[in-house]
Amino acid sequence: MRRLILDHALLPGGWASNVGIDVESGAIAAVHPEASPDGRERIAGITLPGLPNLHSHTFQRGMAGLAETRGPEGDSFWTWRQVMYRFLGSLTPDDVEAVAAFAMMEMLEGGFTALAEFHYLHHDAQGRPFGDIAELSGRIAAAAQETGMGLTLLPVFYAQGGFGGAAPTEGQRRFINDVESYARLLDGARREVAGLDDAVVGVAPHSLRAVLPESLGEVVAMAGEGPVHIHIAEQVKEVEDCLAWSGQRPVAWLLDHAPVDRRWCLIHATHLDPQEVKGIAASGAVAGLCPITEANLGDGIFEGVDHRAAGGRFGVGSDSNIEISAPGELKQFEYSQRLKHRARNVLAEREGQSTGRSLYETALTGGAQALGRRIGAIAEGHRADFVVLDADHPDLAAVSGDRWLDAYVFVAGRAAIDTVFVAGKPVVRNGRHVSRDTIRARYVQAMARILV
Structure with a gap:
């Protein structure tokens, strides 16, 4: 089991802080608002359901x-x-x-x-x-x-x-x-x-x-x-x-x-x-x-x-x-x-x-x-798919709550994305996919041949 603590997260009932998430086999096994950070991996930033x-x-x-x-x-x-x-x-x-x-x-x-x-x-x-x-x-x-x-x-x-x-x-x-x-x-x-x-x-x-x-x-x-x-x-x-x-x-x-x-x-x-x-x-x-x-x-x-x-x-x-x-x-x-x-x-x-x-x-x-999948919510039984926004991004740093989402959608866009988890595993860090270089090189090679 992976035990996380989210600085801020959008839950089905609204915004919460210090949210403990237990992830097992890629799914959310439990959600603990206002959890203790002890023994948990901190996910800094603003976490949204993917x-x-x-x-x-x-x-x-x-x-x-x-x-x-x-x-x-x-x-x-x-x-x-x-x-x-x-x-x-x-x-x-x-x-x-x-x-x-x-x-x-x-x-x-x-x-x-x-x-x-x-x-x-x-x-x-x-x-x-x-x-x-x-x-x-x-x-x-x-x-x-x-x-x-x-x-x-x-x-x-x-x-x-x-x-x-x-x-x-x-x-x-x-x-x-x-x-x-x-x-x-x-x-x-x-x-x-x-x-x-x-x-x-x-x-x-x-x-x-x-x-x-x-x-x-x-x-x-x-x-x-x-x-x-x-x-x-x-x-x-x-x-x-x-x-x-x-x-x-x-x-x-x-x-x-x-x-x-x-x-x-x-x-x-x-x-x-x-x-x-x-x-x-x-x-x-x-x-x-x-x-x-x-x-x-x-x-x-x-x-x-x-x-x-x-x-x-x-x-x-x-x-x-x-x-x-x-x-x-x-x-x-x-x-x-x-x-x-x-x-x-x-x-x-x-x-x-x-x-x-x-x-x-x-x-x-x-x-x-x-x-047709149990996704789209930070809730028990759903896949642990998260998008974590950079709380220090200039367009997000001075606001909170719903203003974070307004700034993400209408101002900063994808530039505000720091980390992305799928099934509890980080696939994007610091805004870059963990396999970006390999995937990009293969794509460029394919396109060079196709578009000749």
């Missing part, structure tokens, strides 16, 4: 910055997607692992301690399955093992190129499975993560445009009680195409035709009408928001105020990994709502409430639900 990252495609970290050149026409998600298809054409399994490890390392340094990896790169560059159909899932698991990242692996089911059974394009050939091969892939993914500590495997039908209705039901059934994640209503064109195909908007169709409940995470859900906002909230599903990526792609702005007013749940993810920062995602979410509504402190729910704390605690709860 934030879950509920949506990422780690391989896209390698293409960050490659799609920032203006094209001959209006650039959009759909033109960005063509850049992505060209980039992934040359990725080998070694490259996938190197890029994933680098992205996970940056996530840990940036305040995320658990990841839901929406993994849709399955086959070789010609679209042929590897001898082990779960080869690339195994590379994601290996990256999580190396970095210490807590993992929920979501193998993606992708079967068609557009609504109504359109044939896949050449750029999509590395993603494609039928239901039978997907079942084998899922079994393989479960084998690959079996050696990881506390890993979870869920399912991820990619989107309504990539999955036939009859296949959707079969894939969801494979999840059992595990997480179900899906891209939904990210783009206006997607909404228009879904209306042309079905006569319904994407979220409305999904709520009417699938058993959407607490297991589900609806990624982006950018374009909603009022009934869809209420429907998501009533279902108990989590809205999976990726504000930095959504801004980078020009997706639009989520109906955050109405969703919160309806009692909806949300978490945040880093998606395309154009910039990796847990506080940055929360700040971008709040700022998008300020721009939309021309107001300030929009997502705090009541007068006198700290916006930083409101965002952080809500994203903890929603993220933990979406990942």
